[in-house]
Amino acid sequence: MLQVQFIREHKEAVLEGLKKRNFQEAEVLVEKVLTTDENRRATQVFLDDILAESNKLSKEIGGLFKSGEVQKATLLKQKTTALKEQSKELSEKLSGFSDALQNLLYQIPNIPHSSVKEGNSDEDNEIVFSEGNIPNLAKDALPHWELAKKYDIIDFELGTKITGAGFPVYKGKGARLQRALINYFLDKNIAAGYKEYQVPHLVNAASATATGQLPDKEGQMYHAALDDLYLIPTAEVPITNMFRDNLLQESDFPITATGYTPCFRREAGSYGAHVRGLNRLHQFDKVEIVRIEHPKNSYNALNDMVEHIKGILRELKLPYRILRLCGGDTGFTSALTFDFELFSTAQNRWLEISSASNFETFQANRLKLRFKNSDGKSELAHTLNGSSLALPRVLAGILENYQTENGIKIPDVLVPYCGFEYIN
Template sequence: MLQLQFIRENKQTVLDGLAKRNFANAETIIESVLIADENRRATQVSLDTILAESNSLSKEIGQLYKSGEVQKANILKEKTSQLKETSKEVSEKLTSYADELQNLLYQIPNVPHASVKPGKSEEDNEKIFSEGIIPDLGENSLPHWELAKKYDIIDFELGTKITGAGFPVYKGKGARLQRALINYFLDKNIEAGYKEYQVPHLINEASGIGTGQLPDKEGQMYHSTVDDLYLIPTGEVPITNMFRGNLLQESDFPIKCTGYTPCFRREAGSYGAHVRGLNRLHQFDKVEIVRIEHPDNSYHALSGMVEHIKDILRDLKLPYRILRLCGGDTGFTAALTFDFEVFSTAQDRWLEISSASNFETFQANRLKLRFKNKEGKSELAHTLNGSSLALPRVLAGILENYQTVDGIKIPDVLVPYCGFDIIN
C-alpha cells in the first residue's frame, strides 16, 4: 500500500508510475484519496478541538464544585453533555472518512521502479539475459504429459478422479524426483544464508491483506468459509507475515528466509493447450526465498536473488532467459520483477519458472513492518521474494529437455538426491 505522505508529496510521480501500468482512472482515484485524506485530517482536528474543550470544562467544573458554585458547575455540565454528543457524531464521521481512505488505498498498485518500461502485457517485457543450450531432440520428442504417461510417473487422470483437473498424482520415480528437487532447492538456499522455515498452509484475512492478496483478490484463492481461512497461493504469504507488526533494529538486516510449501491457486478461466499437463495447476509445490531488507540495500539484495536463481538453473543445465517485466505485466504489489523462463524444447515455448520481486515499502506499509534507523526514528523496511523454484515447470523442463531414446536422464546435481540417474 502506498504511503499517504508519499502520494501527497509526489502526486505526479505516482501518476506517471501508474500510467506505466495502464492503471485505469488513476487521476480520479488519486484525487479521491487526497480529498478523503483532507476530510479525515480536518475532521480529526475538529474532534481534537472538541475533546480539548470538553477536558478543559471538566477541570473547570471540578473547581466550581470545590468552591461551592454548584449552579455554574451544572450549567457547564450541560455543555459538556452536548460536547459529548457532538464528539460522538464527529468520531463516527472520522471513522467513515478513514474507512473510505483505506478502501481507496487498497485499490492502488505499487509505483514501478524507474527501470520498468511502459507496456500493456507480457508481449512488452524486456529480455535482459539468456543462457544455456537448447538441445536438439529430433522429431520423436514428446511433451512432458506424454512422457509422464509413457513412464508412469505422473497421473493426471487419477488426480482428476480424486479432486479435479489441475491436481496431479506423482508416482514412483516421478514422486522421488519431485522430492529431490525440493530438497536440492532448500539445501542451495540454506548454503546461501537463508534460514529454513516450515509455515502454515492456511492464512487468516490479516495475512492476506498484509502481502496484498486481499481485499479484492479473494476469487484467486481457495477459501475455507467456515473458519474464514485461505489456502496459501505461495509460501511468500505466511513467511512474510511472520514479521507483521514487528519493529526491527538495523542490526537485524538482512533477514533471509526460505521454505517449502504446496501452493493453491484457483486460476479461474485458465483453459487451452498452453495450460496442459504441468503448465498450469491448482496445486503445486514451490520453494520460496523471502528477504526483509534495509531500504538502502534492497536493490542490491534483489540482484543477489537473481544471481542465486541463475546458479540453480546452471546446476540443472536448463536453457533459460530472464525478463524484466513491463509496467502492464508487473504484479500489483511489486515495484520491479524479473521473470525466469525455461525453454520447453518439446513444446517449443518458454515457460515461466520463477520470479524475483522487490516490493519496496508497499507490503511493509500494510504489514506495519518497521525498523529503527540510526537516528532512532521508525521507518518502513523493504520486502522481497523469489521462487527458487516453482516445481511443475522445472520438472516439465527436465522431462522434456533430458529425454533420450533410452529414457529421461536425471541432471547430475540431482542424482545424489534421487538415488537414480535415469527414468526408463
C-alpha cells in the same frame, strides 16, 4: 499499499508511475484519496479541538464544585455533555473517512521502479539475460504429459478422479524426482544463508491482506468459508506475515527466509493448450525465498536473489532467460519484477518458472513492518520474494529437455538426491 502522505506530497510522480501500468483509474482514485484524506484530517482537527475544550471544562467544573459555585458548575456540565455528543458524532465520521481511505488505498497498485518500461502485456517485457544451450532432440521427442504417461510417473487422470483437473498424482520415480528437487532447492537456499521455515498452509484474512492477496485476488484463492481461512497461493504469504506488526532494529537486517509449501491457485479462466500437463495447476509445490531489507540495500538484495536463482539453473543445465516485466505485466504489489523462463524444447515454448520481486514499502505498509533508523525514528522496511523454484515447469523442462533414447536422464546435480540416473 502506498502511503497517503507520499501520494499527497508526490501526486504527479504517483500518476506518472501508474501511467506505466496503464492503470486507467489512477487519476480518479488519487483524487478520491486526497479528498477523503483532507476530510479525514479536518475532522481529526475538529475532534481534537472539541476534546481539548471538553477536558478544559472538566477541570473548571471540578474547581467550581470545590469552591461551592454549583450553579456555574452545572451549566458547564451541560455544555460538556453537548460536547461529548458532538465528539461521538465526529468520531464516527472520522472512522468512516478512515475506512473509506483505506479501501481506496487498497485499490491503487505499487509505483513501478524507474527501470520499468511502459507496457500493456507480457509482449512488452524486456529480455535482459539468457543462458544455456537448447538441446537438439530427436524428431519423435514428446511433451512432458506424454512422457509422464509413457514412464508412468505422473497420473493426471487419477488426480482428476480424486479431486479434479489440475491436481496431478506423482508416482514412483516421478514422486522421488519431485522430492529430490524440493530438497535440492532448500539445500541451495540454506547454503546461501536463508533460514528454513515450515509454515501453515492456510492463512487468515489479515495475513492475505497484508501481503496483497486481498482484496485484489480473492477470486483466485481457495477459501475455507466456515473458518474464514485461505489456502496459500505461495509460501511468501505466511513467511512474510511472520514479521507483521514487528518493529525491527537496523542490526536485524538482512532477514532471509526460505520454505517449501504446496501452493493452491484457482486459476479461474485458464483454458487452452498452453495449460496442458504441468504447465498450469491448481495445486503445485514451490520453494520460496523471502527477504526483509533496509531500504538502502533492497535492490542489491534483489540482484543477489537473481544471481542465486541463476546459479541453480546453471547447475540443472537448463536453458533459461530473464525478463524485466513492463508496467502492465508487473504484479499489483511489486515495484520491480524479474521473471525467469526456461525453454521447453519438446513444446517449443518458454515456460515461466520463477519471479523475483522487490515490493519496496508497499507490503511493509500493510504489514506495519518497521524499523528504527539511526536517528531513532520509525521507518518502513522493504520486502522481497522469489521462487527458488516452482516445481511443475522445472520438472516439465527436465523431462522434456533431458529425454533420450534410453529414457529421461536425471541432471547430475540431482542424482545424489534421487538415487537413480534415469527414468526408464
